[in-house]
Amino acid sequence: MKNEIHEECGVFGIYSPDGIDVASACYYGLYALQHRGQESCGIAVNDKGVIHCYKNVGLVNEVFTKEAMSEIGTGCMAIAHARYGTAGTYPRRNAQPLVVNHIKGTMALAHNGALTNATELREKLELGGSIFHTTSDTEVITHEIIQARLTSASIEEAVSRMMDVVEGAYSLVIMSPKKLIAVRDKYGFRPLCMGTIGQSTVFASESCALDSIGATFVRDIKPGEIVIVDKNGVRSDESHVGIRPKSSCVFEYIYFARPDSVIDGSSVHIARQRAGSFLALEHPVHADVVVGVPDSGIDAAVGYARQSGIPYGIGFIKNKYIGRTFIQPVQADREDKVRIKLNPVSAVVSGKRVVLVDDSIVRGTTSAIIVKLLRDAGAAEVHVRISCPPFTHPCYFGTDIDSCDRLIACRHTLDEIRDIIGADSLGFLSCENVRHLCDNTTGFCDGCFTGDYPCPPPEHPEKNRFERKIMEDDI
Amino acid sequence: MKNEIHEECGVFGIYSPDGIDVASACYYGLYALQHRGQESCGIAVNDKGVIHCYKNVGLVNEVFTKEAMSEIGTGCMAIAHARYGTAGTYPRRNAQPLVVNHIKGTMALAHNGALTNATELREKLELGGSIFHTTSDTEVITHEIIQARLTSASIEEAVSRMMDVVEGAYSLVIMSPKKLIAVRDKYGFRPLCMGTIGQSTVFASESCALDSIGATFVRDIKPGEIVIVDKNGVRSDESHVGIRPKSSCVFEYIYFARPDSVIDGSSVHIARQRAGSFLALEHPVHADVVVGVPDSGIDAAVGYARQSGIPYGIGFIKNKYIGRTFIQPVQADREDKVRIKLNPVSAVVSGKRVVLVDDSIVRGTTSAIIVKLLRDAGAAEVHVRISCPPFTHPCYFGTDIDSCDRLIACRHTLDEIRDIIGADSLGFLSCENVRHLCDNTTGFCDGCFTGDYPCPPPEHPEKNRFERKIMEDDI
Amino acid sequence: MKNEIHEECGVFGIYSPDGIDVASACYYGLYALQHRGQESCGIAVNDKGVIHCYKNVGLVNEVFTKEAMSEIGTGCMAIAHARYGTAGTYPRRNAQPLVVNHIKGTMALAHNGALTNATELREKLELGGSIFHTTSDTEVITHEIIQARLTSASIEEAVSRMMDVVEGAYSLVIMSPKKLIAVRDKYGFRPLCMGTIGQSTVFASESCALDSIGATFVRDIKPGEIVIVDKNGVRSDESHVGIRPKSSCVFEYIYFARPDSVIDGSSVHIARQRAGSFLALEHPVHADVVVGVPDSGIDAAVGYARQSGIPYGIGFIKNKYIGRTFIQPVQADREDKVRIKLNPVSAVVSGKRVVLVDDSIVRGTTSAIIVKLLRDAGAAEVHVRISCPPFTHPCYFGTDIDSCDRLIACRHTLDEIRDIIGADSLGFLSCENVRHLCDNTTGFCDGCFTGDYPCPPPEHPEKNRFERKIMEDDI
């Protein structure tokens, strides 16, 4: 319903010495990670050192037809990627995994995150004659690894040297002819965990992807850690571990991750429910029913209801048959477009004072419509509670929480926002309590709420997308 | 998740004297009724007496591409149909609406329900030389109307005469060159309601389809009523009203209908929540959390939690990115197939005594897997509560609740079922309380629980599908 | 290139007691008959009396994907149909084979031709309460057979009685639960032949379809003959043979049929080559090269060259990669559209006096463009020779040679046509010589050239398509 904030990716990798169908494992792993990226997806399979890759724009079940699955075949390891990219960045060309050939063989790479010094690194590489096929910062990582590989004894040494120069957010799975490697940046911005099934080792952005293939969760990859899997087993390079303070994205818990995932030791569902409880404490209200906006506001609504003692109710029915080819009504206004997919349950809200819990307000447009749907369905009062603080700063670490002029909280006071969305009252979770959503209360990046970034943002963020128009060439 | 019981259809119709895009209205109406039939769908548009129809197997958003929408064009009225048909009954050939030409012009018809004397009527028609293009009983209705039309002054008179001979369940929308007609059988087995938007009149199986196009609910069609819409407005033929006791399907409230629909004056969501409350009263248990099986067990779970005071929790995350082309894991067992789409939230159930609320048990297979998923996720106890009585008799009125040998409750005691599904305790809603789910407490068909059918079942139900193998012809 | 005249259908049928894959045989048979109908196609397979049918708009290789082939399965007999229907006649609904159920079982039917008394028969049937699902006259045949079947001892007797009342052109293949039947109307308007492969019996509109599956040609079906195949072998009912003069369509030889077919004992290619020879004798000219318009003018061009002694040349290259999804240039004029697909070979025609042979002129538009292409490529003179007489009358027997106002020869003299198409000279084959294209010189229908029809044309041809607009119903 929201389509306002997007995680930029989910990654998955599997190394199987015991004959698991690694391509199918990737398929189901990606399917479990689909919420992290619905624009394009891809799977690369390593069959005795030869890598077959298939990727395209679309959802997993659209891109990976039986024909596509048979085209990639199978092998002893594979990596996969689901991607969301901001509009206009050539989704087809930027689909991942990236597969490249170099002097030492072939390499495939999938990336979740965003670099902060990609522009500088790319310019330096281009001055050395490097060619780029995409506009994504992921290709910069690839080049840095391959450059380092020329003078490294192994691919993992090259990866380690890449980590010396690349700054920002990156959770990576990398496949060389004989090794599968998982890497998490020094801050641990984006999640990455490890599991096992039989003798196979699995990496995934979230633990729900391990569950989906029946794998057992082992542990999270540490910020700065490199984990290498090959025929000799699993080993870890911790040379970059601990040199930066852990700063994992708190908004993963609030919005991006799936509630059944456990990230860095904390359950996403519990974190969201706790957000609802805090909200009930911070912003109590006399009301008859608590409803959540499906699907992302449900968990916090349950938490609000439990804490407040106000009954939890099912306020909306979301049509679940939506597909890529659904025809949007052209003549209809934005309200009609929402109502086709989200219908209030009058019997629950009619004549009631309603607490409406949602996870965030970005521009405010959708919130205003949802409040209006409730009032049209007979709600006597609508009290909006948001399970995170207002967005006031852009995110540079792998999401599209964007420049201030598109964030309602940058330009309006709380009272103005309440009036814009038509609510009787409005409450956001405080920055203070956001830090208490997880069992561990430190080690988070909350820059989008506070402007306090764990590492310097890009110098020229506007150039960061590598999309230049007219070139200096050809004068 | 369940895919065990299916409603056989949803119907929709619109008459627009004021230029609404009737084809688009059907598209969004069908989309809202998609839960009633996912096998095939179709739309027939009447453009100044010429009917253009497009139908195919698939979901609404798959069948109705932009090309298909432009093929049907637009006009001043239209009818639409979403269908589920039991396996093997030629889904492509049996897709609706049926469009036929006869001496007085053309007619389109969409049907929700099942006849009890179709075999006899069809045999009689065939002996008169009639030809059938489908294996559905809907075509029998068509023939009866057209036969009656030969000696009737109007199409509505022909419909009325059809009602004298056809027995069983039928909610129909019918389109002649100049009229739109809605009909509900004398018992009112299946729902059918009427709404308006501007000067247009709309009919739909459920009120949620009116909501989806912004129409206002006016009233339910009465059992036995014929409503006719043409350029002179809306009028009603009540000559068949009241001659049979109202016997609307109680399982619509428990399972088939969408919670945001209101049927015959009662909210489906409230009925389900009430079922949960009754369950808590009939089958109390000491437990820590109440969870529902998504999506159909959620409402009753909320009701159980409220009544019992045990906290409501979100026990499962359902993957919502499933599509028609999703590749089922071939090697996996049935448990894996369920887990790919439904993952328990360990943080909610681990170490807890769980009340698991679902809407029904048919064969028991899926229930057993879901109980096991909860135990694997750490649940200490699993108490299953079912928001309807056990199925003990087949349904002949438009659902596929089938012969006894496929119903677990026909062959096993309650204790056996509890053991088969692996629950610590098991409780079904009583037949007594099923009658109290709605505001009105009489007028329901609960034959699938009791064997008390409001009208005689078919004499030869096994012949009812018109699928004969080797024919007597050609000796 | 031409797309101006269309045959309306090709039919195919196979009965295999020895395990041939009848569905595949139909596929390749249809593929060989594709030139007779490119709008829709279908295959119906009889598996022990149960008929599975799949049909859709599109070419054989588009409609029959692997999924579609697996949907129809296989059996011991099958029939198939490729169709061209005039614009606007609901191609999807009118696709064949028709499959119907009746009191004696099931029946599938495929039809090539057009009836002359369909309107009268249909009205009579409708007055008896019959319902029609299509707007094609084929359904009338179906009803007449089924009506007769009620009082006939066998399906073949019912077919025979249908032949007593149905008038016009029809080559049919019919499948009952246990029999395959081939029928050719009393005049033999459309071709139909029989072959064998192993113990299997095959029927096809043209012998080239027998060749394509490796079957051996046995004989043509006689005008008025009914051939029945079942487990007892092949037998013939000749009760309608010889009661009307044979009147097979001469334009099959000139345009419709494939050159490698042999129809009623005469080679199509030889007939066309002979047309070229007659043309050279009737309309000699001093020239340097004879070229044909691909593909249908090539055979006659070779004949003209041989007879005249003027060298034959390859004047045009036709792009063979055209597909259904080819995007027509929107901005371009009609000339550009032709040139994209048909390019003159300058080296052959530049500076030369060219004889351009084509098979027909309908409206003249395409001919004018082709003459211009030759002149632009440097042709010094262009002498157009047409291998049939001018069309002056509509055809009522299964082609779309239409009403006079769309036939250039109805409204213009020979000299005017020559000027309109921009030729230096123009010659048509005479009606006299058209009769000498085949080895047998009598027994042809040449009504489109002469207006002499072998049977009365329809009384109300304009009503013949069963497409009525506003109906009398509903007053």
Place this chain on the structure above:
Amino acid sequence: MKNEIHEECGVFGIYSPDGIDVASACYYGLYALQHRGQESCGIAVNDKGVIHCYKNVGLVNEVFTKEAMSEIGTGCMAIAHARYGTAGTYPRRNAQPLVVNHIKGTMALAHNGALTNATELREKLELGGSIFHTTSDTEVITHEIIQARLTSASIEEAVSRMMDVVEGAYSLVIMSPKKLIAVRDKYGFRPLCMGTIGQSTVFASESCALDSIGATFVRDIKPGEIVIVDKNGVRSDESHVGIRPKSSCVFEYIYFARPDSVIDGSSVHIARQRAGSFLALEHPVHADVVVGVPDSGIDAAVGYARQSGIPYGIGFIKNKYIGRTFIQPVQADREDKVRIKLNPVSAVVSGKRVVLVDDSIVRGTTSAIIVKLLRDAGAAEVHVRISCPPFTHPCYFGTDIDSCDRLIACRHTLDEIRDIIGADSLGFLSCENVRHLCDNTTGFCDGCFTGDYPCPPPEHPEKNRFERKIMEDDI
């Protein structure tokens, strides 16, 4: 029919200062060049310096749907490519045009030909840290240009410096932000010509592509020439012209090119017809009819007939409805597979002594089947005449005439080949006369017939495809 030898590519480019729809021009240009490559195709459009590219496996009309065309948009220049790649070389990844970003902007490149020192160049580049995304030698050209660009004043200077190091066959169209560049290697192996339409400049592999968009042929690009088009008009860099002897591929005239093309001043059709005439002089025979194998043997057959005085006949009908999705008969033998698509015309060959003209024999399998089809159709004698000399050496310059062990003429004598294909006599065109097919009689590469290559073949041809299996990495 043959599918035995493949040209590897066709290229197309257009620069339009006057608003031509360059994407559509590419579409029709590619469509005309489809015979040069049917595996994949692509179009890259330059919109004010930003290049949008769409490419995929499939034919032009399959890949470029309306959606794809709208995805690439339009601009002031565009290049396009149709590709055939030998099996297993990752058709999806190797599709062209290649689009890359570098320090000076962006560049798109399309290539017809094959390099002889690609392996050495690539290894050197990889040792410098270069990364390769494809396995095609085209990417080596790209890298060489970009490396040179770092120290060049302009893109054309960089192209010129690339020509100093790259050896082998290459006809290129290159697009920089502001320029369109066409390049032909120093030997002129592959054709490349220039035309104009309005103020726009067009480059194409063959002149038939100019015709298809209504452009006027201007001239061929000289071997070694670089033609640059930008806002200042068209200019030429001839610094590499004349430093090698012209050595254009003679097999373009015999087989690859379209008959309506004119290459380096000679008509392809006339060259083929001349080949037939020479054949008649070199290998006369008493016979009744001359037939050609469609489509590539037709022109030479006409030449043979003219020279010999034996009548030309149409011996085969080729089914033209073949599509990408056509289902090959699985059970059938190779002969059946041919017959489905190619049927002899019995009336032409039955009882006749037939001269069968074809353009080449590679492995001999298809020739043997075609001879058998003629005999089955009644041919009394079959005399095979081939319009080129026997293949005895591989081609390294952009075709897949392969290693000796797959060439029948490397392993068998003329008499043995005649017996293998079942002909009564067999004659090949002599190497001497191959040189006289065009107006100019020197400047050809006929290495595949003679082993005389104009430049040294690759040192390690077997490594030339860059497809290594297990890598040395990761020890």
